[in-house]
Amino acid sequence: MASDWASTALFVVLLVIILYFSTIYFFNPQYDAREPPVIPHVIPYIGHILGLLWYGQHYFSILSAKNKSFPIFTLQTASKRTYIIASTELVTACERSPKTLSFFPFISAMTPRVFGIPATSKAMQIIEHNIDGKDGNWGLVYETSRGMHNEMVAGTNLDLMNRSMLSIMAAYFEELANGSGNDVDLFAWIRPRFTIASTEAIYGPGNPFRVEPGLESAFWDFDDGLTTMILGVAPRLIARKAYAGRLRIQQAMIRYFERGDHKNGLGVIKVRYDVARKYGATLSDIALFEIGDLLGVLVNAQPTFFWTLLHIFSDATLLQDIRDEIAASRSLTILTSSNGFQKHSLDITTLQDNCPLLLSTYREVLRVRTLSSSNRWVMEDTLLNDQYLLKKDSVLLIPGALIHSDPVWGTNAKEFNPRRFLKDTNTKPGAYRAWGGGQTLCPGRFFATSEIVSAVAMMVTRFDMQPAGGKGWKMPETYTARVASSICPPKEDVRVKITEREEYRGDQWVFKFAELPN
Numbered sequence: 069m070a071s072d073w074a075s076t077a078l079f080v081v082l083l084v085i086i087l088y089f090s091t092i093y094f095f096n097p098q099y100d101a102r103e104p105p106v107i108p109h110v111i112p113y114i115g116h117i118l119g120l121l122w123y124g125q126h127y128f129s130i131l132s133a134k135n136k137s138f139p140i141f142t143l144q145t146a147s148k149r150t151y152i153i154a155s156t157e158l159v160t161a162c163e164r165s166p167k168t169l170s171f172f173p174f175i176s177a178m179t180p181r182v183f184g185i186p187a188t189s190k191a192m193q194i195i196e197h198n199i200d201g202k203d204g205n206w207g208l209v210y211e212t213s214r215g216m217h218n219e220m221v222a223g224t225n226l227d228l229m230n231r232s233m234l235s236i237m238a239a240y241f242e243e244l245a246n247g248s249g250n251d252v253d254l255f256a257w258i259r260p261r262f263t264i265a266s267t268e269a270i271y272g273p274g275n276p277f278r279v280e281p282g283l284e285s286a287f288w289d290f291d292d293g294l295t296t297m298i299l300g301v302a303p304r305l306i307a308r309k310a311y312a313g314r315l316r317i318q319q320a321m322i323r324y325f326e327r328g329d330h331k332n333g334l335g336v337i338k339v340r341y342d343v344a345r346k347y348g349a350t351l352s353d354i355a356l357f358e359i360g361d362l363l364g365v366l367v368n369a370q371p372t373f374f375w376t377l378l379h380i381f382s383d384a385t386l387l388q389d390i391r392d393e394i395a396a397s398r399s400l401t402i403l404t405s406s407n408g409f410q411k412h413s414l415d416i417t418t419l420q421d422n423c424p425l426l427l428s429t430y431r432e433v434l435r436v437r438t439l440s441s442s443n444r445w446v447m448e449d450t451l452l453n454d455q456y457l458l459k460k461d462s463v464l465l466i467p468g469a470l471i472h473s474d475p476v477w478g479t480n481a482k483e484f485n486p487r488r489f490l491k492d493t494n495t496k497p498g499a500y501r502a503w504g505g506g507q508t509l510c511p512g513r514f515f516a517t518s519e520i521v522s523a524v525a526m527m528v529t530r531f532d533m534q535p536a537g538g539k540g541w542k543m544p545e546t547y548t549a550r551v552a553s554s555i556c557p558p559k560e561d562v563r564v565k566i567t568e569r570e571e572y573r574g575d576q577w578v579f580k581f582a583e584l585p586n
């Protein structure tokens with residue numbers, strides 16, 4: 069009996085060995101000598117996929133650290149070869165070739181899974197119509213993207229967004245001043261408030277996220293299950309909450325458009341709606357397209373606000389220096405003073421210019437915490453930087469975390485240094501990937517910066533924040549398994565006590581916005 073078992077085991081081991089070597093022998097892909105060097109994996113074809121699943125975006129940094137001399141490398145998986153850019157210089161070369169290294173095929177591949185839009189539907193045809201801009205600068209994707217960039221550059225529309233967002237946040241700061249911040253989970257406090265305030269800056273006074281209770285948690289259910297949903301295998305069953313959340317948002321957005329509330333929304337929603345209507349999308353389609361906008365507006369800003377607060381409040385010297393900087397700046401003024409109480413004004417239009425340390429800290433938080441890659445599809449054989457041959461139909465990735473540890477950032481590239489951007493205000497082209505770049509450059513970067521920096525300045529100036537329970541500060545782990553996030557939320561609760569600073573108790577605080585037409 070025992071010898072039967074031993075011979076079966078031997079047979080299985082031999083079979084595995086034969087299968088392993090024959091896989092390597094028969095499916096051994098051929099590489100051109102000019103292709104980026106290949107980093108093999110002991111488990112052929114799926115090893116790198118397992119590595120990525122296990123380590124997330126850090127996997128690229130692990131491989132690169134072991135192969136420091138490779139500015140770009142190749143990972144072979146079952147169906148594809150994927151090129152990974154590890155050097156700043158090659159990032160700019162890549163962004164110079166948008167026609168041959170294109171993001172658009174990913175839109176076609178991911179839209180059915182993320183938005184639930186069937187691949188053969190009219191809505192998909194609208195999305196794909198001239199998606200690569202071959203026939204000129206038009207089409208839903210091109211015009212929506214251009215419109216969003218135009219609406220969110222410095223100017224009246226951005227000022228309106230800032231006023232809308234921060235007016236709502238101001239009310240939440242009042243709640244804190246009135247004692248609601250005693251022993252709260254910081255991220256759980258931020259999330260619903262930032263969601264409502266940020267969406268108000270897009271959807272205006274009819275904002276469905278404020279009007280319909282529970283909609284914000286439906287969105288986070290969707291975001292939480294997106295990684296599973298994206299597998300595309302029976303999402304209704306295996307990602308039930310995410311599926312239900314998406315449906316709930318779609319229905320709420322349809323109601324929003326039916327009420328005509330978008331007419332009082334801000335520039336971004338108007339442009340998105342008008343372009344989609346022009347190309348024949350239905351209200352139901354537009355409501356689904358909005359989920360893409362919401363991912364952009366919501367997923368990264370709140371964790372960035374959270375981590376920036378945590379980095380500042382957990383470092384007493386940095387906290388004091390930033391408080392001093394804001395206090396000494398012309399952005400903080402006293403409007404009135406009577407009976408020992410004062411009314412303070414924080415001018416958001418000058419804050420970023422007047423507070424370089426605050427801005428540097430924010431930029432450094434983004435640098436050390438960026439965990440996304442820009443994805444490009446190789447449309448035809450391309451010689452990158454006249455050096456590296458990229459084969460048609462391969463995938464090219466620019467991992468932000470890897471580029472942020474490039475030697476151009478110095479020997480302390482991996483450290484959090486809030487003063488880094490005091491000196492390096494102009495970073496080397498291609499080195500800063502917090503906002504992606506080229507075809508997928510984040511259109512919301514100016515809005516994100518003003519909403520976050522202004523809200524952080526108010527928190528730092530007006531409030532004290534201590535870890536609840538009398539223990540010291542502890543940085544929580546990051547919840548990295550999030551497919552749509554570049555800045556990921558914390559994995560654990562961080563309980564804090566937020567109180568108004570003693571010297572300001574009973575005072576009033578306002579944000580000062582740009583002069584705007586009513």
Ligand code: HEM
Nearest residue numbers: 364365368369372442502503504505508510511512516554
């Ligand atoms: C701190 C906050 C934010 C961070 C760190 C961030 C980061 C990014 C990154 C890294 C990308 C590009 C990904 C790639 O290269 O594939 C991106 C794209 C995008 N972001 Fe942001 N973002 C933030 C806030 C916002 C806000 C507030 C909005 C809208 C109001 C927004 C809208 C978008 C959109 C629509 C895209 C897609 C661009 C395209 O593919 O054409 N983002 N963002």
